[in-house]
Amino acid sequence: xxxxxxGLVVPSSNTTVxxxxxxxxxxxxxxEFTFHASRMRMxxxxxxxxxxxNAQRERCIIELxxxxxxxxxxxxxxxxxxxxxxxxxxxxxxxxEQLATGGSSAVVRSSAxxxxxxxxxxxxKRIALVTPYMRPLAEQVVGYLEAEGFEVVDWRxxxxxxxxxxxxxxxxxxxxxxxxxxxxxxxALIISACVQMPSLDLVDAAEQEFGIPVLSAATAGAYSxxxxxxxxxxxxxxxxxxxxxxxxxxxNSPTTIEGAI
Amino acid sequence: MTARLFVLDVPENVPIVEIARGxxxxxxxxxxxxxxxxxxxxxxxxRRSTGVRHAVWYSWVGGLEGWQIExxxxxxxxxxxx
Amino acid sequence: xxxxSAKHLVSGVDHAAxxxxxxxxxxxxxxxxxxFPVVHSICAAGWGPDDHPDFIHFFFDIGxxxxxxxxxxxxLEAPETSRGKGDVYARFGSDTPEFFVRSRHIALHVNxxxxxxxxxxxxxxxxxxxxxxxxxxxxxxxxxxxxxxxFFEITRALRPVTPQEDLDANLTIDAxxxxxxxxxxxxxxxxxxxxxxxxxxxxxxxxxxxxxRELIPSPEGPVRR
Numbered sequence: 001x002x003x004x005x006x007g008l009v010v011p012s013s014n015t016t017v018x019x020x021x022x023x024x025x026x027x028x029x030x031x032e033f034t035f036h037a038s039r040m041r042m043x044x045x046x047x048x049x050x051x052x053x054n055a056q057r058e059r060c061i062i063e064l065x066x067x068x069x070x071x072x073x074x075x076x077x078x079x080x081x082x083x084x085x086x087x088x089x090x091x092x093x094x095x096x097e098q099l100a101t102g103g104s105s106a107v108v109r110s111s112a113x114x115x116x117x118x119x120x121x122x123x124x125k126r127i128a129l130v131t132p133y134m135r136p137l138a139e140q141v142v143g144y145l146e147a148e149g150f151e152v153v154d155w156r157x158x159x160x161x162x163x164x165x166x167x168x169x170x171x172x173x174x175x176x177x178x179x180x181x182x183x184x185x186x187x188a189l190i191i192s193a194c195v196q197m198p199s200l201d202l203v204d205a206a207e208q209e210f211g212i213p214v215l216s217a218a219t220a221g222a223y224s225x226x227x228x229x230x231x232x233x234x235x236x237x238x239x240x241x242x243x244x245x246x247x248x249x250x251x252n253s254p255t256t257i258e259g260a261i
Numbered sequence: 262m263t264a265r266l267f268v269l270d271v272p273e274n275v276p277i278v279e280i281a282r283g284x285x286x287x288x289x290x291x292x293x294x295x296x297x298x299x300x301x302x303x304x305x306x307x308r309r310s311t312g313v314r315h316a317v318w319y320s321w322v323g324g325l326e327g328w329q330i331e332x333x334x335x336x337x338x339x340x341x342x343x
Numbered sequence: 344x345x346x347x348s349a350k351h352l353v354s355g356v357d358h359a360a361x362x363x364x365x366x367x368x369x370x371x372x373x374x375x376x377x378x379f380p381v382v383h384s385i386c387a388a389g390w391g392p393d394d395h396p397d398f399i400h401f402f403f404d405i406g407x408x409x410x411x412x413x414x415x416x417x418x419l420e421a422p423e424t425s426r427g428k429g430d431v432y433a434r435f436g437s438d439t440p441e442f443f444v445r446s447r448h449i450a451l452h453v454n455x456x457x458x459x460x461x462x463x464x465x466x467x468x469x470x471x472x473x474x475x476x477x478x479x480x481x482x483x484x485x486x487x488x489x490x491x492x493x494f495f496e497i498t499r500a501l502r503p504v505t506p507q508e509d510l511d512a513n514l515t516i517d518a519x520x521x522x523x524x525x526x527x528x529x530x531x532x533x534x535x536x537x538x539x540x541x542x543x544x545x546x547x548x549x550x551x552x553x554x555x556r557e558l559i560p561s562p563e564g565p566v567r568r
Binding site for chain 3: 058065066099102103104
């Protein structure tokens with residue numbers, strides 16, 4: 001079985017990425033993954049701390065590069081989306097240049113770019129989302145996704161500023177926020193637009209409940225990692241996005257919405 | 262036989278061509294953007310008489326037909342039949 | 344064959360890169376003395392098959408969106424430069440002719456005498472004063488060596504390049520390529536071959552230029568840029 005080394009660049013107060021990503025990719029049938037994280041100091045999800053955190057990116061890439069990873073995921077969505085429209089392309093290309101300059105063959109993805117990639121892969125334009133962020137940052141995330149060509153039909157901001165506490169938000173609260181959304185015009189639900197807000201266990205259940213594809217920053221990140229590594233996207237129990245290449249009959253997935261757009 | 266010297270028509274070269282055309286037996290024509298200095302015998306151009314700078318003096322010659330360069334230094338440029 | 348196959352597509356120098364063993368002086372020279380902004384840097388390690396040390400790759404803006412870049416490798420020992428000639432990248436014996444050592448250099452362009460003299464002023468006030476200021480045929484240049492020993496020129500055009508100079512350059516190079524097929528090539532052989540090419544091509548070229556000028560009248564006459 002092939003082994004793929006995944007480098008994760010995570011905010012220092014993040015406790016979810018290193019839990020959810022191995023949990024998701026550990027269910028892959030034909031590939032094994034190892035995970036190696038490097039941390040950027042950040043406690044409060046504020047514009048000042050996000051900017052300070054971004055300045056640590058190069059050091060994290062250096063540390064991860066030494067472990068010769070196959071894929072590196074820059075796992076802080078809001079840090080990128082709050083820095084300006086299209087920022088994930090700029091950051092990904094800077095990291096790619098840094099890796100290539102040092103002779104690394106690792107590919108780089110960001111959770112921000114992965115979310116855009118995953119929504120596009122679903123073939124949908126109208127989305128709804130739940131975020132843990134303070135309202136001004138949540139508005140930036142919404143604006144960022146709209147600039148990528150999506151229509152955000154409804155959204156919620158749970159307004160938790162302390163990033164450690166974001167990792168403690170109960171699933172019930174996330175689901176309640178999702179239930180309060182007007183999903184009548186939505187073709188997909190992003191149940192957590194944040195890699196720190198735990199949501200993996202909610203994704204499949206929410207697809208059942210809402211009848212549309214449900215994804216999270218984590219499942220989108222896993223999707224992007226698999227695609228970038230050239231591995232089949234076939235993981236059970238984490239939403240229809242991660243069954244894109246599945247050949248098994250899907251009894252519990254929502255009907256495809258592509259015809260309805 | 263008439264021998265010919267080709268000189269590109271750019272402003273820096275004009276003073277040299279002006280001096281050379283005044284020598285007895287030297288005629289001046291144009292071929293495209295080149296001056297053509299023609300003569301039957303030896304021609305010597307005195308560097309000081311042209312007043313051109315060092316870099317021009319050592320780069321003004323464009324082509325030789327029937328002549329060869331016998332001298333090309335800080336004093337003079339001298340052509341003799343090949 | 345695509346429609347691009349015959350086109351000249353590049354647009355300038357993205358970057359020209361050199362190693363440095365003295366990034367402090369390099370930054371003082373390019374950024375603090377000449378005023379070239381630092382526009383990019385990369386911190387990396389040797390992750391590929393070449394196991395090289397950690398390094399910084401940094402870039403200065405040289406105008407026109409072009410860049411000069413340096414590599415600084417942590418812990419890499421600097422070459423012995425107290426003897427011989429050359430720079431930190433390439434060293435030559437003391438008996439190597441100066442013209443050869445200086446033949447490899449970088450020349451940056453300025454648009455006026457005023458701008459050239461401004462850079463002369465900046466350099467003269469620094470640890471790297473101008474070593475020569477020379478008027479060539481159609482250009483004027485100042486020269487110094489940067490802290491790494493790289494021969495460094497700033498130049499301005501004394502007049503625009505004329506179309507006939509492009510023709511002349513092409514005839515020279517075609518003549519050079521022709522005569523180098525034979526042993527014993529010399530300047531004499533080049534000038535004889537070039538006279539033949541002038542007779543073959545100069546008249547036609549002139550006619551084409553005049554035909555073009557009739558199509559596109561220009562107040563500057565034959566001057567192209």
